[in-house]
Amino acid sequence: MLRPREHGKRPGNDVTVMMETLQKIQVKIYLDEGSSVSTDDAFRIFNKWITDTTDEVLIDVADYSHLPAGPQTLLVGHESNYCLDNTDHRFGLLYARKQPLSGDPTACLKQAVGTALAACKRLEEAPELEGKVKFRGEEILFVVNDRLQTPNSDESAKALQPHLDALLGDLYQGAPVTAERDPDPKQRFNLRIHAQGAFDVTALLGHL
Amino acid sequence: MVRIKIPFGGLNTEQMDLLADLGEEYSDEIIHVTTRQDVQLHYLHIDDAVDLMRRLAAVGITTREACGNSVRNVTACPLSGVCHTESFDVTPYANAFAQFFLGHPDVQDFGRKFKSAFSGCKQEACGLTNMHDLGAIAVTRTIDGVEQRGFELYVGGGLGAVPHEAKLFDEFVTQEELLPVSQAIARVFARLGEKANRARARIKFLVAKLGIEEFKRLVAEERQTMPFDPRWTSYLDDLHGFDEEALKPGQALNGSDVAEGFAAWRETNVYPQRQPGYAVAAITLPLGDITSSQLRALSDVCGRYVKDTVRTTVEQNLVLRWVSESDLPALYSELDDLGLALPGASTIFDVTACPGTDTCKLGIASSRGLAGELRTRLAESAHTLDEGVKGLRIKISGCFNSCGQHHAADIGFYGVSRKINGITVPHFQVVIGGKWKENAGSFGLAVGAVPSKNIPLVVTRLTEAFVTQRQGDESFHAFIDRTGKRAIKEMLDDLTAVPTYEEDSSYYHDWGDTREFTIGDMGKGECAGEVVPLAQFELTACEREAFEAQILLDESEFEEAYSSAYWAMLHAAKALVKMQWLDVPEDEGVIVKEFTERFVETELFFDPFAKDKFARYLLRMHQTGTNGHSHDAAHRAVEETQLFIEAAYRCYDRVSTESAQATT
Numbered sequence: 001m002l003r004p005r006e007h008g009k010r011p012g013n014d015v016t017v018m019m020e021t022l023q024k025i026q027v028k029i030y031l032d033e034g035s036s037v038s039t040d041d042a043f044r045i046f047n048k049w050i051t052d053t054t055d056e057v058l059i060d061v062a063d064y065s066h067l068p069a070g071p072q073t074l075l076v077g078h079e080s081n082y083c084l085d086n087t088d089h090r091f092g093l094l095y096a097r098k099q100p101l102s103g104d105p106t107a108c109l110k111q112a113v114g115t116a117l118a119a120c121k122r123l124e125e126a127p128e129l130e131g132k133v134k135f136r137g138e139e140i141l142f143v144v145n146d147r148l149q150t151p152n153s154d155e156s157a158k159a160l161q162p163h164l165d166a167l168l169g170d171l172y173q174g175a176p177v178t179a180e181r182d183p184d185p186k187q188r189f190n191l192r193i194h195a196q197g198a199f200d201v202t203a204l205l206g207h208l
Numbered sequence: 209m210v211r212i213k214i215p216f217g218g219l220n221t222e223q224m225d226l227l228a229d230l231g232e233e234y235s236d237e238i239i240h241v242t243t244r245q246d247v248q249l250h251y252l253h254i255d256d257a258v259d260l261m262r263r264l265a266a267v268g269i270t271t272r273e274a275c276g277n278s279v280r281n282v283t284a285c286p287l288s289g290v291c292h293t294e295s296f297d298v299t300p301y302a303n304a305f306a307q308f309f310l311g312h313p314d315v316q317d318f319g320r321k322f323k324s325a326f327s328g329c330k331q332e333a334c335g336l337t338n339m340h341d342l343g344a345i346a347v348t349r350t351i352d353g354v355e356q357r358g359f360e361l362y363v364g365g366g367l368g369a370v371p372h373e374a375k376l377f378d379e380f381v382t383q384e385e386l387l388p389v390s391q392a393i394a395r396v397f398a399r400l401g402e403k404a405n406r407a408r409a410r411i412k413f414l415v416a417k418l419g420i421e422e423f424k425r426l427v428a429e430e431r432q433t434m435p436f437d438p439r440w441t442s443y444l445d446d447l448h449g450f451d452e453e454a455l456k457p458g459q460a461l462n463g464s465d466v467a468e469g470f471a472a473w474r475e476t477n478v479y480p481q482r483q484p485g486y487a488v489a490a491i492t493l494p495l496g497d498i499t500s501s502q503l504r505a506l507s508d509v510c511g512r513y514v515k516d517t518v519r520t521t522v523e524q525n526l527v528l529r530w531v532s533e534s535d536l537p538a539l540y541s542e543l544d545d546l547g548l549a550l551p552g553a554s555t556i557f558d559v560t561a562c563p564g565t566d567t568c569k570l571g572i573a574s575s576r577g578l579a580g581e582l583r584t585r586l587a588e589s590a591h592t593l594d595e596g597v598k599g600l601r602i603k604i605s606g607c608f609n610s611c612g613q614h615h616a617a618d619i620g621f622y623g624v625s626r627k628i629n630g631i632t633v634p635h636f637q638v639v640i641g642g643k644w645k646e647n648a649g650s651f652g653l654a655v656g657a658v659p660s661k662n663i664p665l666v667v668t669r670l671t672e673a674f675v676t677q678r679q680g681d682e683s684f685h686a687f688i689d690r691t692g693k694r695a696i697k698e699m700l701d702d703l704t705a706v707p708t709y710e711e712d713s714s715y716y717h718d719w720g721d722t723r724e725f726t727i728g729d730m731g732k733g734e735c736a737g738e739v740v741p742l743a744q745f746e747l748t749a750c751e752r753e754a755f756e757a758q759i760l761l762d763e764s765e766f767e768e769a770y771s772s773a774y775w776a777m778l779h780a781a782k783a784l785v786k787m788q789w790l791d792v793p794e795d796e797g798v799i800v801k802e803f804t805e806r807f808v809e810t811e812l813f814f815d816p817f818a819k820d821k822f823a824r825y826l827l828r829m830h831q832t833g834t835n836g837h838s839h840d841a842a843h844r845a846v847e848e849t850q851l852f853i854e855a856a857y858r859c860y861d862r863v864s865t866e867s868a869q870a871t872t
Contacts (some may be wrong), residue, residue, distance in 0.1 A: 063720050064238060066580050069547050070499035071237050076251045087501055098253060145233050186504060188232065
């Protein structure tokens with residue numbers, strides 16, 4: 001075996017720095033029970049988005065349907081990726097921001113959630129799906145896809161809390177919310193939000 | 209895409225964890241194992257490259273020279289050290305070779321890449337030395353009662369458009385001479401190998417041009433001039449530094465309860481080690497892919513059963529070595545929970561494919577799409593498949609460059625396209641007669657192009673013919689040999705027909721892609737690592753056609769050989785015309801006329817000495833037609849075609865260079 005060298009010191013423990021650079025936000029919004037999108041449909045729709053989208057650069061669609069518990073159909077863009085995702089054995093739309101967003105962390109979170117919800121709405125309204133697909137807005141998974149800047153720690157959670165509270169207050173109009181985090185240090189920083197009540201994506205977009 | 213070198217495929221759990229992290233943070237959450245034991249991540253941003261490389265370096269991994277014209281990843285049998293048939297463990301030698309040549313000044317001036325492989329024995333497939341630029345097979349000899357270790361060394365093998373079987377360089381290179389002799393080979397290649405024409409720049413062309421005896425003489429001469437380097441032998445003091453340890457004592461299976469599916473998995477995915485009580489467990493990766501989540505979880509599983517003894521394989525799988533046999537049922541259950549307990553490793557179900565049109569712009573047809581379809585269909589019929597069929601290998605490349613190693617498969621395919629009524633239809637050439645065993649002991653040949661849609665039927669028809677017509681214990685390779693390629697071709701003839709778009713539009717779509725097929729996005733090759741212009745790409749295709757003409761000649765099909773040679777030449781002329789007129793039609797009269805006006809009359813296609821000699825080959829054949837030719841005429845046509853293509857390459861180089869100079 002190759003003998004690994006020791007890990008270099010990683011940045012990421014300074015929560016102030018982290019909150020100034022909160023980027024690479026991922027947002028997953030799950031399909032409603034009874035809704036489903038086939039990988040063939042997703043492939044067709046995402047390819048159409050490449051030509052129909054004017055406000056960002058979308059590049060390619062990758063099919064990973066041979067790996068059942070993973071990204072199924074991936075729309076790769078320069079600024080962001082959009083994915084029909086089943087990584088946690090539950091289908092949903094995963095929005096993954098890659099390029100920096102502008103504004104303070106609250107504004108960045110708001111932009112990421114807004115874009116994810118808009119993508120869900122676009123899927124719900126896709127003619128190929130004949131209006132049969134709905135997303136459930138009351139559950140959102142947040143992931144910060146940057147272990148170097150935002151480790152999966154209590155400190156990160158504490159630093160993120162006020163920004164998330166501000167966002168969720170607007171989004172769910174004061175409805176009670178709970179947040180769970182998988183604390184496994186090997187995982188990226190993550191928070192699963194559950195809001196009390198039922199929220200569709202159109203209503204949530206109106207709240208932002 | 210970033211290609212990450214994994215010398216001899218060796219991975220530890222810390223490296224697996226990091227690869228999983230990088231897949232998530234910079235790529236698309238997919239880690240892809242390649243046919244040369246590398247790892248590839250796709251869809252990366254160049255901005256992330258620095259962080260990615262720094263993090264790889266922190267766990268002892270480099271991407272340096274994973275691409276480019278240098279010594280690529282050094283591959284080795286994944287069973288090295290635990291195999292029943294090996295002479296000795298090649299792991300420390302493969303590692304020493306990789307470390308010695310990494311960044312070495314003598315390997316920085318190659319005209320093309322240099323692939324090397326190590327195998328512990330001659331009879332199995334694991335090292336695939338026959339298709340490498342340099343292949344080393346472990347051998348021993350006894351002199352004065354003392355056993356010596358050494359290597360049977362091969363050079364000049366390679367797949368690509370026109371495959372070359374490696375030539376025996378030396379029956380026994382001592383372990384002390386392995387690195388210096390290899391270095392001398394590298395120096396001769398760097399000095400005399402082609403540089404300008406990258407399609408002729410692999411060492412196989414140099415060996416073919418010089419002849420193996422002259423090449424050996426030059427290497428021996430070079431060896432005498434080289435200054436001593438202590439690294440040639442210093443690693444020999446630490447050969448046991450690579451000895452692996454087991455996490456648990458080796459114990460046989462104790463008859464405890466096993467999960468459903470365990471028996472089928474064990475039959476194909478477990479290899480009993482030479483060391484009693486231990487086994488190698490293979491993880492079948494569909495299309496070589498594993499998700500970040502799976503890889504991280506697998507790393508945890510490894511920590512419970514083995515000690516950092518994981519390797520990637522050239523069949524795009526992973527193997528866990530030193531598993532106590534008594535742990536196999538528990539390991540199976542844990543793998544099953546992760547979706548990693550697929551049976552069928554190294555069988556017909558385990559279809560190998562290059563990235564193809566998914567991410568490589570040289571790809572013509574969807575190799576991964578076809579592989580996925582074949583896997584699904586074969587899995588559905590798994591319980592009824594004949595045992596002889598289960599052991600076959602299917603390998604698929606998206607183009608003729610053979611990154612999917614289609615030449616070495618029992619049944620191989622490579623992507624091509626055909627224009628049907630003005631619409632491009634995805635096809636695959638069917639390649640048969642290859643031999644995976646004996647380190648890729650022989651290479652198959654194309655028997656004809658079949659629409660992608662019909663390829664699953666090709667597999668069904670070939671395997672059914674094998675089952676019903678084989679004689680005794682005849683192997684598939686022997687069956688193909690006895691039946692003959694012509695009969696095989698006839699067997700598939702009806703599958704070559706393409707219905708009109710109106711009759712069945714599905715023929716005009718590639719597997720795994722709901723869009724209408726196009727080759728309009730071809731251009732830069734993923735594996736080539738640099739721009740391959742369209743004209744050069746098409747000239748390489750012409751070489752393939754010329755090669756097929758040679759085969760027809762060997763089969764005494766003189767008219768067909770003559771005709772194939774003529775069309776290869778015509779397509780080479782067309783490739784040149786396309787530099788000026790992209791939409792030149794597939795009409796021989798138009799091609800000849802345009803070629804004459806644009807390249808002959810302008811003297812662009814003139815050789816400094818032979819003048820228009822090569823152009824006249826084409827003009828004469830166009831005038832005489834392709835019917836009624838004897839062996840001599842066909843033979844001459846094949847020879848002339850090769851010369852014409854060479855001249856076309858030179859013309860292309862000259863014109864493109866002058867064009868580049870004019871714009872600077």
